[in-house]
Amino acid sequence: MTSPDLTNININKLTELFPSVVTETLDADGNPKRAIDFDLLRQELSDHVVEGPQERYRLDWPGKRAAAFAANAPIAKTLRPVREESVDFDTTQNLFIEGDNLDALKLLQESYLGKIKLIYIDPPYNTGNDFVYNDDFAETTDEYLLRSGQTDESGASLVANPESNGRFHSDWLSMLYPRLKLARNLLTDDGVLVISIDDNESANLRKIGDEIFGTGNFVAQVAVQVNPRGRHLDRFVAKTHESLMIFVRNSAAESITGIAKEGRMADEYQRSDDGGPFRLLGLRNRNQAFNPQTRPNLYFPLYVEPSTGRVSTELTAEFHVEVFPDAPDGTQTCWTWGRERILRDNALLTAETTGAEWRIFRKDYLYGVDGKVAKTLVKSVWLDGEFTNDYGRKAVKDLFGGAVMDFPKSPQLMKRLLEIAAGPECIILDFFAGSSSMAHAVMMANLEDGGRRQFVMVQLDEHTDPNSTAADAGYSTIAELSRERIRRAGASVAESAGLAETDLDIGFRSLHVDSTNMADVLRSPDATDQLTLTELETSVKPDRSGEDLLFQVMLDWGLELTMEIAIEQIDGQEVFVVEDGALIACFDSTVKPELVRTIAEREPLRAVFRDSSFASDDARINAEQVFRELSPATDVKAI
Known part of the structure; x- marks a missing residue:
């Protein structure tokens, strides 16, 4: 019965606009509470780098403020169409953008603000070397040691053992941080961001993702087996998996919908009745902390009608088979549901016997009353053989006749992401397009379900290795190779579709990031x-x-x-x-x-x-x- 807490209301508003500025502090009683990091807020609202010495719980690195500034700084650039590189330029709903993805993300801020349902990226992994995205805040080892306070201006060491490897972490984080900040703006309210990553930066990626999206919007770190054999250079443990780091724009929205396709349904959902597919889950409670003293209301017998398997809480002429929630080893356990829940949801219970022993089960339906998937089938470990890098290479070889791309992601893995996070009428963005496996997957998914998903691929005009198979085949840049992958994949999908799918979109408009079209005519008198x-x-x-x-x-x-x-x-x-x-x-x-x-x-x-x-x-x-x-x-x- 008080007036509103305007401070909390304002914090809520700032949390929606700038989730990265929300931190924690301690109140007068020593309890944690939300607060605003005013140094970070000043940076969000400034057109220059803001210095601030305040210590706080967060991930920091030399160059972070410059990276945050880079996300907000305007650029005098544009996107120029290139018809001769495009396919079906006049009719397609897809885009391929060649150029630095930081520039591309800035240029897309107005046209695609809040319109992208799924963003997938496979950024360059940090292997301890310089990588191709050399932004203005990338630096040499000497510059890093000076800026991180490990040496003075003359190069003299200020610490016992100067650590220079952090430069690569700093460069990598500074590269990715502004791109993720800009990407968040493009997501729909129920949008999903998925990032492929290995162990080198997964911990840091989780921290900057939490900062940009908010800790409550982290979904999971899914392990995907991409190399069942492991790498021969691995020590102690053969690394057979990579991770998919998943964040959502709004955890309250229905962002991850599960998989309802027959081909993807788990074996336990193969039973079916008027309520649709379901699986059986044992009603016996396996929580070791429960006992007759802590949960006395969960210890009681149930009764079964043997001919139908129906279950009741009362002994009658029909329901005369008595079942206690006893464990197989004879120890006493309890039910998951109490009497009131059983009386209310009795239709969801059934009993089955193998000889003399009866067991009570509850029906766990795949679909809710609204027809949507009620129980997600998305697990945190993916072992499907079609998700491996070998399958990704095979998909490329089938199109090009040779291994023209290094470590291409499997289009089946990309299609799995579409199934769980992108409906038939949405836009998908990949701003580290690489081999454009995601574009391939979008066309495959549209062929399968008649959807009209659109893709936006962004790829730097990075040169191919002069000694590579791709260079020998005449492809001078990764972007050129990526566009050709889409052309060939589109032709393959169209061939599979036949004449029946005349409106299948297998084209793309090719655009290049370039300087502004406007001439510099500003002169003083x-x-x-x-x-x-x-x-x-x-x-x-x-x-x-x-x-x-x-x-x-x-x-x-x-x-x-x-x-x-x-x-x-x-x-x-x-x-x-x-x-x-x-x-x-x-x-x-x-x-x-x-x-x-x-x-x-x-x-x-x-x-x-x-x-x-x-x-x-x-x-x-x-x-x-x-x-x-x-x-x-x-x-x-x-x-």
């Missing part, structure tokens, strides 16, 4: 003379096409990059029509008044032109006036 004014007349770089500009405008307006694009010729000018009028754009060097009126009469939601296309400021103002008269709801922009 004293740095500008009459000769340079002509160079500053246009704000668009000379090598950029109208379609380049269109995609940058779509990013700026937060439009999905797979929207339908029609190119029309109106009054001899090229006009882009996006999603039947969601956006109409013309980027020709000159825009005629007649074209402006024609576009306005179509009443698009948005219209955009090049500022330099208008002969004068008066012409641009007149164009805006035309829209105010004919289509006042249109959002008009000049770039």
Whole structure:
């Protein structure tokens, strides 16, 4: 009966916006309570690196503040379409983005904010060497020792045994931390993040995942047997598994749905009645801490009708077989349910006998009353032979005729993730695409269940090893090889589908991360003379096409990059029509008044032109006036 605790309310709001700033402190009585780490909050709200010496319980490393800053810092880049690399550019709903995934994630923040159901990544494992994602905060050993306080500016040691191996952990964490922060923004409320990882960084990954997503949104660390033989270099214990670290955006949402397919149902769910598939679980309680003194209400006999196996709590003419909850060794135990629960849910009980001994079971149904999976079949250890790296290599060899990729993930493993976390109408993102096994799995899953899942693959333009099979086959970058994998996998899936699946999407729009399309025309008056004014007349770089500009405008307006694009010729000018009028754009060097009126009469939601296309400021103002008269709801922009 008090007024609301506004502090707790504000902490709840900040927890939703910035889960990484929530920490714990002790109250006056020494009990832990939630609190806000104001140093981290300052960093979230700052456009520069914020220093803060406060010690706290968290994972720290040299460069963490710079990594957090990198996640929030804006970039002057865009995504440029490349039609010749694409498949079914005009109709596909899939994307392949070539470039640094940190840039790509920033560019996707508006268009795909809260729209991705499943994010899967297989980041480079930390093997104690430099890796290809060399962000600005990666550093040399000397820089690391200086920044971590192990040496002074002259290089003299400040500790007995300077430890330089931490540099690789710091570089790896600094690489992944901003990417995970940006990825979280893209997830739907019931979205799922799955990360493949080995033992080198699994402990650190769990800590930064808890910080970014909140400890309550950690689901599990699933062990997947990927190499049944183990590696010959392993000492003491042959490592046959890798881990899948699973987080959800919101633990209150139904994010992991289990597997309801017949082919994936566990053997114990093969029984069935009017309630659907079920398994039998023994009603006898095996908790060793329970005894007649601690749980006297759970010790009583039950009675069975022998002809039907029905169960009752009372002795009658029908229910005359008496069953005590005794253990096989003669020790007394108890039931899992009490009398009230048995009376309420008696229809869920059944008895079976093997000779003279009767046992009481409860029916555990696979499906709930709403038809959804009531009991998850997702276990924490996956031993399926199709999930191994050998199967991943076989899938690639079947497509290319040779081992052109190192350690490709099995598409069957990827499909398992789709089954448990991605329904038939959702978007899946993999921003360490590598061999694009996830794209392959998406097309396979859509073929099987008729779904319309979409994929977004992001891969750095990393060069292949010049001595590799891939290089010998003519593939100069991993991204090039990854796109070819999708093409071949799509063709294979289409061949399996036959003519019956004409609307199966096996294409992708290829986009490249590049510098902004806009030219740098910012000059101070004293740095500008009459000769340079002509160079500053246009704000668009000379090598950029109208379609380049269109995609940058779509990013700026937060439009999905797979929207339908029609190119029309109106009054001899090229006009882009996006999603039947969601956006109409013309980027020709000159825009005629007649074209402006024609576009306005179509009443698009948005219209955009090049500022330099208008002969004068008066012409641009007149164009805006035309829209105010004919289509006042249109959002008009000049770039």
